[in-house]
Amino acid sequence: MENVKLLMVILLSAVFVDNYVLCRFLGICPFLGVSKKLDQASGMGVAVTVVMLLATALTWPIQHFVLDTLNLGYLQNIIFILVIATLVQMLEMLLKKLSPALYRGLGVYLPLITTNCAVLGVTINNIIDGYSFVESLASTLGCGLGFLLAMVLFSGLRSRINESKIPAPFRGLAVTLIAASFISLAFMGFGGIVENLFA
Amino acid sequence: MEILIACLAVLAIALTAGALLLVFSHFFAVRKNPLAAAVRECLPGINCGACGYRGCDDYAEALAEGGVKPSLCIPGAQKAADAISTILGTEKVEVEDVVAFVACNGHCEATAQIAQYAGVQTCRAASMLFGGPNACRFGCLGLGDCAAACPSHAIDMADGIAHVNTALCLGCGLCSRTCPKQIITMLPQEAATAVMCSSKQKGAEARKACRNACIGCKKCEKVCPNGAIAVTDNLAVIDYTKCTHCGLCADACPTGCLKKVFFPDIPEDCDCKELIK
Numbered sequence: 228m229e230n231v232k233l234l235m236v237i238l239l240s241a242v243f244v245d246n247y248v249l250c251r252f253l254g255i256c257p258f259l260g261v262s263k264k265l266d267q268a269s270g271m272g273v274a275v276t277v278v279m280l281l282a283t284a285l286t287w288p289i290q291h292f293v294l295d296t297l298n299l300g301y302l303q304n305i306i307f308i309l310v311i312a313t314l315v316q317m318l319e320m321l322l323k324k325l326s327p328a329l330y331r332g333l334g335v336y337l338p339l340i341t342t343n344c345a346v347l348g349v350t351i352n353n354i355i356d357g358y359s360f361v362e363s364l365a366s367t368l369g370c371g372l373g374f375l376l377a378m379v380l381f382s383g384l385r386s387r388i389n390e391s392k393i394p395a396p397f398r399g400l401a402v403t404l405i406a407a408s409f410i411s412l413a414f415m416g417f418g419g420i421v422e423n424l425f426a
Numbered sequence: 427m428e429i430l431i432a433c434l435a436v437l438a439i440a441l442t443a444g445a446l447l448l449v450f451s452h453f454f455a456v457r458k459n460p461l462a463a464a465v466r467e468c469l470p471g472i473n474c475g476a477c478g479y480r481g482c483d484d485y486a487e488a489l490a491e492g493g494v495k496p497s498l499c500i501p502g503a504q505k506a507a508d509a510i511s512t513i514l515g516t517e518k519v520e521v522e523d524v525v526a527f528v529a530c531n532g533h534c535e536a537t538a539q540i541a542q543y544a545g546v547q548t549c550r551a552a553s554m555l556f557g558g559p560n561a562c563r564f565g566c567l568g569l570g571d572c573a574a575a576c577p578s579h580a581i582d583m584a585d586g587i588a589h590v591n592t593a594l595c596l597g598c599g600l601c602s603r604t605c606p607k608q609i610i611t612m613l614p615q616e617a618a619t620a621v622m623c624s625s626k627q628k629g630a631e632a633r634k635a636c637r638n639a640c641i642g643c644k645k646c647e648k649v650c651p652n653g654a655i656a657v658t659d660n661l662a663v664i665d666y667t668k669c670t671h672c673g674l675c676a677d678a679c680p681t682g683c684l685k686k687v688f689f690p691d692i693p694e695d696c697d698c699k700e701l702i703k
Binding site: 289293294297298299302305306309310312313316317320321323324327 | 428431432435436439440443446447450451454455456
């Protein structure tokens with residue numbers, strides 16, 4: 228029971244309190260780039276979540292059984308990027324085969340998951356926070372869902388922005404960034420809530 | 427020794443990743459139309475966009491799927507079109523050779539600037555500020571957006587207007603799409619006369635703004651034996667499907683804006699084609 232509670236805390240705080248996009252400001256590029264339409268935004272969110280989960284499942288053992296035992300901790304960044312890049316390539320092939328429409332919609336942002344700092348950030352933070360394998364997966368799932376949530380929320384907001392009258396100087400990226408900052412502010416309000424949920 | 431271990435570890439992980447990717451690419455390979463690859467070989471690969479597709483790859487795929495004319499590649503010209511129709515087994519189609527033509531002769535002696543522009547030195551920026559500093563709202567701004575867009579360096583800026591070196595021009599039309607004043611038109615290579623003005627102002631005003639302007643006097647319209655010229659919106663327009671290249675209109679034009687032109691063929695061994703590769 229205690230374990231489940233701990234996992235829930237990790238998961239929920241990763242979704243709301245430490246949301247990677249809105250509170251830690253990682254992975255902003257796809258957040259602004261592919262959040263125009265709901266289907267593409269959710270597709271991107273799911274893609275990133277899958278890559279994050281797979282990356283964590285692979286990097287955690289690599290860190291603990293290869294890098295730590297061989298005393299090669301300084302290779303962490305290079306190895307993790309290598310693993311993530313491979314995963315993204317695989318995902319690209321899968322999507323190309325299974326869902327060409329989504330593949331075209333995501334366009335250049337799909338290979339860019341490789342350099343999405345949210346993915347690398349999750350894997351490295353899991354190691355830094357000293358999570359066990361299961362805890363790492365829970366926190367990763369939370370981060371992925373948080374990313375998905377941010378993308379979906381923001382795509383909804385952007386479709387409303389598209390239909391509203393905006394003063395000329397704010398049109399385009401300017402109003403998008405301002406809207407993003409408001410969502411971010413709103414998410415700051417979650418601070419301290421999750422820990423007390425299960426108290 | 428430590429370096430060796432580090433190298434071996436990275437190598438091992440990289441090799442595993444590579445092997446995984448190989449397996450994946452084998453199982454999830456997307457079957458491409460083999461025709462597309464063969465067609466792509468015939469295209470020049472400069473991705474100019476003259477065909478209307480996003481690039482040579484896109485055009486090749488559309489061709490392989492069928493229903494698209496093989497004559498849309500202008501830099502590739504007849505040679506590419508013939509090669510493509512041979513591969514696809516369709517009938518050969520003639521490619522219309524076109525050449526970029528700057529429809530403005532408002533060089534610095536013929537017209538003047540009514541303002542001093544000190545902003546960003548591109549035509550696009552200048553035209554956004556009250557249509558640019560020129561006396562004529564329609565004319566060439568001379569800041570060289572077209573020259574920057576040209577993949578074969580066929581456009582030079584001189585005397586305040588753009589000049590096309592027709593021997594180098596591939597006919598891709600990038601300049602035509604770049605020009606914010608939309609004064610670059612694509613003319614058929616056999617055109618013998620062309621209107622070197624884009625001003626739609628009334629005769630007197632156009633003339634006041636530029637000595638070389640078309641004043642819409644309709645002399646060319648009357649003298650043309652084939653009815654190929656029509657003055658619309660105070661500007662003479664030549665219909666090249668009717669024009670027989672007699673040149674009578676150019677002789678009749680009082681301001682000299684309707685000029686005789688000569689577009690030589692691009693020589694097969696022109697080094698401009700090498701440059702692009």
